[in-house]
Amino acid sequence: MTQTHTLSPIRTYRDFVAGQSALARAREFARGAAIRVLSAGRSPDKEGIRFPYYHHVFDDERDGFARQLKTMASMGDFISLDDAVAMLDGGDAIDGRYFCITFDDGFRNWATNAVPLLLDAGTTAAFFIVTGFIGTSLEADRDKLLGFYDQGDLLMEFLSWDDCRAMVEAGMTIGSHTMNHVHLADLDDDSAEAEMKGSKDAIEAELGRPCDHFCCPFGREGIDFLRTSHPGMAEKAGYKSFLTGRRGAMRRGASAMMIRRDHMLAGWGDYQLKYFFSS
Numbered sequence: 001m002t003q004t005h006t007l008s009p010i011r012t013y014r015d016f017v018a019g020q021s022a023l024a025r026a027r028e029f030a031r032g033a034a035i036r037v038l039s040a041g042r043s044p045d046k047e048g049i050r051f052p053y054y055h056h057v058f059d060d061e062r063d064g065f066a067r068q069l070k071t072m073a074s075m076g077d078f079i080s081l082d083d084a085v086a087m088l089d090g091g092d093a094i095d096g097r098y099f100c101i102t103f104d105d106g107f108r109n110w111a112t113n114a115v116p117l118l119l120d121a122g123t124t125a126a127f128f129i130v131t132g133f134i135g136t137s138l139e140a141d142r143d144k145l146l147g148f149y150d151q152g153d154l155l156m157e158f159l160s161w162d163d164c165r166a167m168v169e170a171g172m173t174i175g176s177h178t179m180n181h182v183h184l185a186d187l188d189d190d191s192a193e194a195e196m197k198g199s200k201d202a203i204e205a206e207l208g209r210p211c212d213h214f215c216c217p218f219g220r221e222g223i224d225f226l227r228t229s230h231p232g233m234a235e236k237a238g239y240k241s242f243l244t245g246r247r248g249a250m251r252r253g254a255s256a257m258m259i260r261r262d263h264m265l266a267g268w269g270d271y272q273l274k275y276f277f278s279s
């Protein structure tokens with residue numbers, strides 16, 4: 001057996017970041033310390049919708065995620081993505097503080113860790129899947145799975161379609177994150193459109209219900225998507241929302257076709273939440 005074949009799937013955040021350089025870890029530590037100081041002078045938004053976004057809840061992040069859900073519940077109300085979009089499209093004043101939790105990519109730890117904790121907290125979330133990775137197996141698709149991240153040595157497990165169906169049954173929303181986790185801005189229009197439509201069709205065929213929401217991979221405006229073409233293209237493909245990776249609150253008048261989100265790690269402390277949910 002070669003070393004590649006003995007590689008086991010990543011199930012803890014500790015293993016996920018084990019390959020990070022000492023410099024990257026030092027920077028993350030310094031950033032955390034700076035945010036701790038800065039958060040003291042900030043107070044959370046009085047109103048608006050926040051869209052926290054996660055990628056994973058690894059086995060060693062369960063406690064942190066449960067704590068974060070409690071913290072958010074103490075700060076405002078959870079709402080589904082359908083309700084959040086209806087609120088934005090309605091154009092009325094958004095009185096109160098709301099959280100619409102989202103997840104990107106399609107990892108198996110959503111089904112094993114995130115969803116049970118969301119249900120314990122009595123809430124729902126929207127999960128954006130990369131359809132080309134759903135139903136892959138560690139054995140048959142090892143090279144494809146190792147290629148999901150640029151590092152090439154992180155073996156991630158993805159959901160099966162049965163997992164996705166069970167999540168929908170449990171009240172979760174499944175949206176599209178393209179077929180192949182592409183940089184839309186690097187594609188010609190036909191290919192970008194095919195990624196949006198192909199993933200929507202696959203989700204609707206597998207889950208037997210409309211797929212109304214699209215989340216742009218990587219999510220940086222001007223780098224990963226173009227404001228002038230991709231949200232409009234998503235709307236034409238039948239989506240009711242376009243989610244990005246740009247931080248910030250969504251207030252009255254903001255467009256559901258340009259939703260800002262706050263990237264989170266489930267292990268972060270409350271001071272980090274407070275910092276990122278303040279403006």
Ligand SMILES: [Zn+2]
Pocket residue numbers: 104105177181217218
């Ligand atoms: Zn992604």
